[in-house]
Each structure stands twice: as C-alpha cells, then as structure tokens.
Amino acid sequence: MSMAHRLDVRPGHKVLDVGTGSGYSAGLFARRFGDENVTSVDMDPYLVEAARTRLAEFGRTPRVAAVDATGELPEPEYDRIMATVSVRPVPASWLRALRPGGRLVTTIAHTALLITAEMGPDGVARAEDGSAPPVHQGGPRRLRDDLERVRGKWEENGRFPLHTLRAELTAEGGALLSPDGPWVFTV
C-alpha cells in the first residue's frame, strides 16, 4: 500500500503493475482507476491466468499479460509504473515507456531501497529520496532498531547515507548518488 500511495495515480493515468502475483495490486488499481487504464504483467503464465480468473470473479478486467518485464512491455507508454518485484538494473524498457512527468516506484534488488523516481523531459528519471520500506518488528530483540543504530553511526561519520541518496535512471543505465557526491553506486 505504501508503494501504491507513493505512485500517486491520478484519474486517466495509464498504470503498469509489474508483478501480477495474486492480482491484488492490479485489482486495486483497476477498481479505483478503471480496467482500461491498468496493465499488469507477470513472467509466470500460471499466475497470470489465475489472477485473470480471480479478477474476473470480482468483475474486474484489467489487461493481464504473461511477460518478462525486463524485456519489452505490452504497451509503449505509461504514466505510472509500480514494480512489486525488485530489479537491478531498472529495465531500459521501463524508462523508455515512462512518459515525461511519469512516475516509477520500485525496489532495487540486493538493497533495501524503495525508489520513487519522476521522469524528466530529458529522459532521466530522478529520485530525490531513496528510503527504506517500512519494517514491522516483533519479538524480544528489535533487529531493525539495531540496524538503524548502525546506520546512524555511519551517517554521523559521513558514510553510506542511504536514506537521503538521489538516483538518476536512464534507459542506458542508472546510478545511486550520495547527496554530497563522494560515491556513486551503479544500478
């Protein structure tokens, strides 16, 4: 839900939901913004068929396609892309398909980063705030709190400021940039 909230879909936007899975996120978008505005893709044909059937039982008929989203997409342009599968690099096809002013919300594989990037008129999608997804903790030892303390130490020492980094993503490749520029991390 946090990802969908970040996506900030407006009426009339064309939405690409990457990772159909159960069909839940596609169903939410389709109900709120109209079946005709929603495309959902998953590389697993069985999941796609099951989700299509499940959604139809609720009267929802977004476009659902069995596609490996790291390759070409079913349609050439979208206003919003939300990926509930993490990627690295961000596929070039997504960056080509995102309209200027469009927004991409994705996690970056092998990191804990959730990126919200806006496509500029120059073909570069920029994220000003790579933040960590919310973590629900339980049990006697709050491991997330321990990690946050370690991160705090790093930040005090000017290293790995992961919560305030910037990102620049293009169809040719992407990079995570620290705010003051001493390091660049290719994605």
Ligand SMILES: C[S@@+](CC[C@H](N)C(=O)[O-])C[C@H]1O[C@@H](n2cnc3c(N)ncnc32)[C@H](O)[C@@H]1O
């Ligand atoms: C966390 S689940 C998605 C959850 C889904 N949004 C929901 O509401 O149930 C991730 C999905 O991404 C799919 N997936 C993984 N790699 C993919 C790829 N390269 N292209 C398309 N789908 C992919 C998996 O098959 C899996 O169903």
